[in-house]
Amino acid sequence: GENVEQHPSTLSVQEGDSAVIKCTYSDSASNYFPWYKQELGKRPQLIIDIRSNVGEKKDQRIAVTLNKTAKHFSLHITETQPEDSAVYFCAASNRDDKIIFGKGTRLHILP
């Protein structure tokens, strides 16, 4: 079955700098890759997603890139702000809509 690895587990960046979170997946049939943000005690919320027919997608300060050959995808947050502090989860889904999540990255934005 699908396995999603996520790195790093913890990331601290200075406010205003960029943050990058990387994920790899094992199932070459996976074709949908969402990213979720989870604040403490809150529900995971979708922030951006990408499908396998696209290499890059951007939404304001957030961008996601996908390399199907290498089976890895990354989340990029530019000009980080205090409200970006949260846990971020990558996920991969195949045709069966079984969404497998990574273990998460705890992002700290330092003042």
Added chain:
Amino acid sequence: EAGVVQSPRYKIIEKKQPVAFWCNPISGHNTLYWYRQNLGQGPELLIRYENEEAVDDSQLPKDRFSAERLKGVDSTLKIQPAELGDSAVYLCASSFITGPSGNTIYFGEGSWLTVV
């Protein structure tokens, strides 16, 4: 629009006791998921329903866990008897399947279970 609603939000029980969680998905969503999230981990799928049918329950510990989705809307997840290792957040999610894949799932706030 109302999101996915779960209850109770918090539950503390003694081991060997039963517990049940309830979920009301977003109106019109045909697919419902139950995930378990341990502290510091990502959500892990327990069971997925398409309408009333459980299409993926391979990760559900069937000796003590059960779930149902009567009439293809609300769902309940039950644990009986609970064990210490069942302490986790139980997340319900729903989506509207429109194509072969890539359908956004929306999570509820979760039911936080502590077994003592």
